[in-house]
Amino acid sequence: MDFTKIPLFQMFSRRMEWLSARQQVLAQNIANSDTPHYVPQDLKPLDFHGAMAAQNPVPNRTHAMHLTLSRTAGNLKVERQAADQQNPSLDGNAVVIHDELMKVAETNMNHQLASNVYRKQLSLFRLALGRGGSS
Amino acid sequence: MIDLLKPLKISSAGMNVQTTRLRVLAENIANADSIPETAGTDPYRRKVVTFKNALDRSIGIETVRINKVTTSKGEFQRRYDPTHPAADKDGYVQLPNVNALVEMMDFREAQQSYQANLGVLDVSKRMLTNTIDLLRS
Numbered sequence: 001m002d003f004t005k006i007p008l009f010q011m012f013s014r015r016m017e018w019l020s021a022r023q024q025v026l027a028q029n030i031a032n033s034d035t036p037h038y039v040p041q042d043l044k045p046l047d048f049h050g051a052m053a054a055q056n057p058v059p060n061r062t063h064a065m066h067l068t069l070s071r072t073a074g075n076l077k078v079e080r081q082a083a084d085q086q087n088p089s090l091d092g093n094a095v096v097i098h099d100e101l102m103k104v105a106e107t108n109m110n111h112q113l114a115s116n117v118y119r120k121q122l123s124l125f126r127l128a129l130g131r132g133g134s135s
Numbered sequence: 136m137i138d139l140l141k142p143l144k145i146s147s148a149g150m151n152v153q154t155t156r157l158r159v160l161a162e163n164i165a166n167a168d169s170i171p172e173t174a175g176t177d178p179y180r181r182k183v184v185t186f187k188n189a190l191d192r193s194i195g196i197e198t199v200r201i202n203k204v205t206t207s208k209g210e211f212q213r214r215y216d217p218t219h220p221a222a223d224k225d226g227y228v229q230l231p232n233v234n235a236l237v238e239m240m241d242f243r244e245a246q247q248s249y250q251a252n253l254g255v256l257d258v259s260k261r262m263l264t265n266t267i268d269l270l271r272s
Binding site: 021023024026028033034035038105112118 | 138139141142143145146148149152153156185186187188196197198199244245247248251252254255256258259261262265266268269
């Protein structure tokens with residue numbers, strides 16, 4: 001049995017990939033909360049149907065100096081957020097720390113949710129195999 | 136897995152630049168009374184740190200880095216003290232353009248940013264351990 005062919009596991013790995021990529025983008029926003037003219041970024045919400053259908057081609061690295069596309073983490077699109085017009089900061093920085101921290105908390109929660117779903121699914125398999133479903 | 140290590144690196148870069156900022160601020164405050172010995176030479180000039188978002192080529196992601204440490208162009212303060220060796224012909228001594236209130240505000244901001252980075256680092260670490268814990272189930 002190939003685990004990677006089970007849709008739920010495919011979705012799970014996709015979701016985990018998206019969540020860790022988002023965490024990276026949010027960490028970058030917070031690290032740059034005092035950088036002049038920095039506009040915060042966020043990931044496009046994950047579209048499951050599109051994500052399942054499209055396989056993103058990744059160019060081969062033929063040289064150690066080549067940079068990978070890890071910034072966008074495959075076909076996850078990073079987009080700039082609209083700057084907050086009501087609270088413009090003097091140095092042109094548009095990061096609102098509490099907003100970003102809220103998103104970090106949300107990402108963390110979703111990550112926990114995804115890993116719990118994964119664990120539950122595994123225990124269902126175990127139950128089917130007759131080794132007890134507790135975990 | 137490797138992707139989850141990247142937020143850790145970004146947050147640590149953020150904490151790194153805030154530490155440098157704190158160091159420069161401490162330098163400013165420590166030098167708030169650095170007056171020259173002779174007339175005609177400038178007293179201590181306040182230093183300012185600026186940041187930039189830059190690509191870290193070793194890990195292939197954008198982190199934050201110190202752009203440059205420049206000196207502030209603000210006016211020097213003056214104090215009337217004719218007996219001072221650095222007094223000019225009118226009896227005024229030039230004082231550094233360091234304002235303790237401004238420095239303290241900057242200190243607070245740096246501290247807050249540091250804490251925010253630390254918070255993100257903590258969450259990223261928890262996500263990482265959460266993923267590793269999947270192996271145990």
